[in-house]
Amino acid sequence: MTNSTDTQQKKGGFKKFLFITILVILAIGASITYYKYYFVFGEGVKSGYLNYAVKKGNVFKTYEGKLIQEGFGQMKAGGVASNQFEFSIEDDTVFKQLESNSGKYFDLHYKEYHGALPWRGNTVYIVDKVISMK
Incomplete structure (x- = not known):
C-alpha cells in the first residue's frame, strides 16, 4: 500500500x-x-536631407526611408562617402509627410531596437515623429 502511494x-x-x-x-x-525586439535601446534625433520615403515589401508592406546627413562619411577607396541614415516608419501620417516632401531638410526623432521585426520595417531604427522640416 505504501509502495503505490510513493509512486503517486x-x-x-x-x-x-x-x-x-x-x-x-x-x-x-x-x-x-x-x-x-521591443526594448527601446536608444532614441535620438537625426538631421539631414530626405533622399526617399517608400512603401515596400513582399509579405509585409512597410515604410522605409533614407536621410542624407551633412558632412563626410568614412573614406572609401578613391572617393568620399556621405553619411546615410536608413530607417523604417510605423506611422502613416509621418510617412505621408515625408513622402510629400522628399529632398527637404528634416529633423527626425527615432527609436533604436536590438532587432528588426518584418511587420515593423527592415531596420532597427524606427522614426516616430518629424520634429522640424526646412
Missing part, C-alpha cells in the same frame, strides 16, 4: 517539476524576445 507522489513531483521548468523556459524566452 513521485509522479506528482515530476509533473510539478516539469510544469515549473516549462514556465521558467517560457519566461526566459519571453524576456529575450522582449529585449531583442
Whole structure:
C-alpha cells in the first residue's frame, strides 16, 4: 500500500517539476524576445536631407526611408562617402509627410531596437515623429 502511494507522489513531483521548468523556459524566452525586439535601446534625433520615403515589401508592406546627413562619411577607396541614415516608419501620417516632401531638410526623432521585426520595417531604427522640416 505504501509502495503505490510513493509512486503517486513521485509522479506528482515530476509533473510539478516539469510544469515549473516549462514556465521558467517560457519566461526566459519571453524576456529575450522582449529585449531583442521591443526594448527601446536608444532614441535620438537625426538631421539631414530626405533622399526617399517608400512603401515596400513582399509579405509585409512597410515604410522605409533614407536621410542624407551633412558632412563626410568614412573614406572609401578613391572617393568620399556621405553619411546615410536608413530607417523604417510605423506611422502613416509621418510617412505621408515625408513622402510629400522628399529632398527637404528634416529633423527626425527615432527609436533604436536590438532587432528588426518584418511587420515593423527592415531596420532597427524606427522614426516616430518629424520634429522640424526646412
